[in-house]
Amino acid sequence: SQQGEEDPQALSIQEGENATMNCSYKTSINNLQWYRQNSGRGLVHLILIRSNEREKHSGRLRVTLDTSKKSSSLLITASRAADTASYFCATDAEAAGNKLTFGGGTRVLVKP
């Protein structure tokens, strides 16, 4: 079974709106990472948040981590058509030893 599960599976928004997606996981983690995948391409790393951190920002991206609820969220503010992609969370679990476990992803469509 997957360690990380994203919600929603798909999201359609207008350019300029914010997009929020969530990730839940099951076991204790060292860190949680978010990746973006454009259609037909490899994954690109967005943000890494460690288990002792609660929030991180990178440009228009904001990630939160709640270890008590075993969940994380990724917020993309002021979305652009170029943000259209699939977004994956990946957990580096304490028991997994430097291996990432990926969720199924959220497919985001930003309409111009």
Add this chain to the structure above:
Amino acid sequence: NAGVTQTPKFRVLKTGQSMTLLCAQDMNHEYMYWYRQDPGMGLRLIHYSVGEGTTAKGEVPDGYNVSRLKKQNFLLGLESAAPSQTSVYFCASSAPAVEQFFGPGTRLTVL
């Protein structure tokens, strides 16, 4: 820097044929990984390596073998291809406990 490169980009095999996928990285990373991604799904780890000469099984290792003879290269072999191995294969590399860098993928079809 080229980052992580994969060859070939596309391949079509017949059931029972064998092939090797090559991954190369120029970032001097210790760790390398092979994943597969099926349509509409996330990545699943096939095998990984934490250093030259070492390999370990991931979540879905059956039907695949790997070798890490040089630090910069990680090879994935399919001994006898099956239609269930039709997928997109991604290689990645990293330093310990930080982000992974991914290659562009190899799209494999097994008929």
